[in-house]
Amino acid sequence: MFSVSELRMSIPAMELLLAATIFCLVLWVVRASRPQVPKGLKRPPGPWGWPLIGHALTLGKNPHLSLARLSERYGDVMQIRIGSTPVVVLSGLDTIRQALVRQADDFKGRPDLYSFTLISDGQSMTFNPDSGPVWAARRRLAQDALKSFSVASDPASSSSCYLEEHVRKEAEYLINKFQELMAGPGHFDPYRYVVVSVTNVICAMCFGQRYDHDNQELLDLVDLNNEFGEVTASGNPADFIPVLQYLPNSAMDNFKELTRKFSVFTQKMVKEHYKTFEEVQAGERQVGQGSKWCQWPGGQR
Known part of the structure; x- marks a missing residue:
């Protein structure tokens, strides 16, 4: 049995453990929501997003209008996050032509989405991240x-x-x-x-x-x-x-x-x-066999 004094001493320890757990969880969420950029590359500019949900609330019901407003501030090449997935957004005719025409091989891949793995057991030619x-x-x-x-x-x-x-x-x-x-x-x-x-x-x-x-x-x-x-x-x-x-x-x-x-x-x-x-x-084989028999009228060969 715990005494009253021991119980009072255990409460701050439990609070400290709970606070440490919450802190570690928040830190993990923040780190997971910030994708690592390969060494030597620079992350495109973009707005700040919420942990876990990213910019889902920012886009709203008219994402095309929201993205157009964001591009005016951050430029024709910017990055947002949908959930924890980074998404590069291209705006402007020249920028899109540069990516999809002049650098088509670099941008021909498709996103590796979970739902794509459910279509044709992940072997779909349309819904497949593979471009090899x-x-x-x-x-x-x-x-x-x-x-x-x-x-x-x-x-x-x-x-x-x-x-x-x-x-x-x-x-x-x-x-x-x-x-x-x-x-x-x-x-x-x-x-x-x-x-x-x-x-x-x-x-x-x-x-x-x-x-x-x-x-x-x-x-x-x-x-x-x-x-x-x-x-x-x-x-x-x-x-x-x-x-x-x-x-x-x-x-x-x-x-x-x-x-x-x-x-x-x-x-x-x-x-x-x-x-x-x-x-x-099977029909072609039968026709072929029949033609051979016609070639040998003197007997079966």
Whole structure:
């Protein structure tokens, strides 16, 4: 049992320990919120930001206007922090051209955000911080495929290429659909019809398949894409405040579910392509074997 005098002596010690703990925590937060600048480099100018949240409150609901005002004070190259993540902000046409055109290789990378690791298991070509030789090879492969699609043509078609053919078919469908709606209700919102048509052209380019506009799988894909755009546009605090990755987050759970659905859809299409590719190969082998038999009419060889 503690006596009254011993208890009174222990209270200042507890207060001292609590104060030391708070001081160490604050010091850690301040140090963590000030990213280290490599030796020989100078940190760009910028406003003072709060620990842990950075300049999130400064940007407000209209960040473009806030950044324009800050650039008038700190120049065309300045640094802010969103959470604990440093962000370099470029303003002015000449500055942006210098970075994105003249020094494109230095600025072609993407931020290493936590949410990016959840898309395609971190192997996405668009949402990936990697800009090395593997990423460059994949990018060239995709560019060559899109270029071939926009150059190659069907001999039986009057279109100049497959891309034009798909766009023409979708445009014809849209015109007929709009005329039908005008003859019926007389008014309609064209947004969803246009989005579905654009999605159909992309599906034709990526999957070699056109869907009917009432196809539920296509409509689900459009809805998924809209949800994904809304979630990514609103931003994810866990990308900029790492500790939030380990806390319950309904927005992050929703984002994970969206990426899972996208992955299921693409994997299904990939498996179907593998299946049809194997069927085509099997048919070519049979044709090849048949041609050999024709070359040897005197017996089986």
